[in-house]
Amino acid sequence: MSRVQEVMATVGERLAANQDAAAAIGAVYKFVLEGEGGGTWIMNLKGDASLTAGDGASDCTLTMTAENGVALFEGRVSGEQLFFGNQLRVDGDMSLALRLQSLLAIVR
Numbered sequence: 001m002s003r004v005q006e007v008m009a010t011v012g013e014r015l016a017a018n019q020d021a022a023a024a025i026g027a028v029y030k031f032v033l034e035g036e037g038g039g040t041w042i043m044n045l046k047g048d049a050s051l052t053a054g055d056g057a058s059d060c061t062l063t064m065t066a067e068n069g070v071a072l073f074e075g076r077v078s079g080e081q082l083f084f085g086n087q088l089r090v091d092g093d094m095s096l097a098l099r100l101q102s103l104l105a106i107v108r
Contacts, residue, residue, distance in 0.1 A: 029043040
């Protein structure tokens with residue numbers, strides 16, 4: 001299992017443990033982590049919150065390197081740092097991207 005897969009498995013467990021807080025966000029995020037060990041995950045925060053590997057429709061897509069994705073989920077870097085450093089691309093609803101820190105607080 002790659003480092004990215006380990007981190008995303010932990011994120012999924014924490015998401016499941018914080019269903020109410022996650023459902024309050026009420027959106028679907030797609031995380032595209034590019035490069036070695038990367039992949040695509042759908043984080044559904046509508047109803048029963050879940051994180052699943054694979055592609056699909058989303059309200060907001062966040063694309064970054066696998067290394068930056070791990071750093072983001074581990075709290076070593078913020079979404080703002082990545083975005084303003086041109087290391088995070090946002091597609092879709094920008095207001096959901098602005099709620100990224102609230103989301104990360106749930107899964108860290």
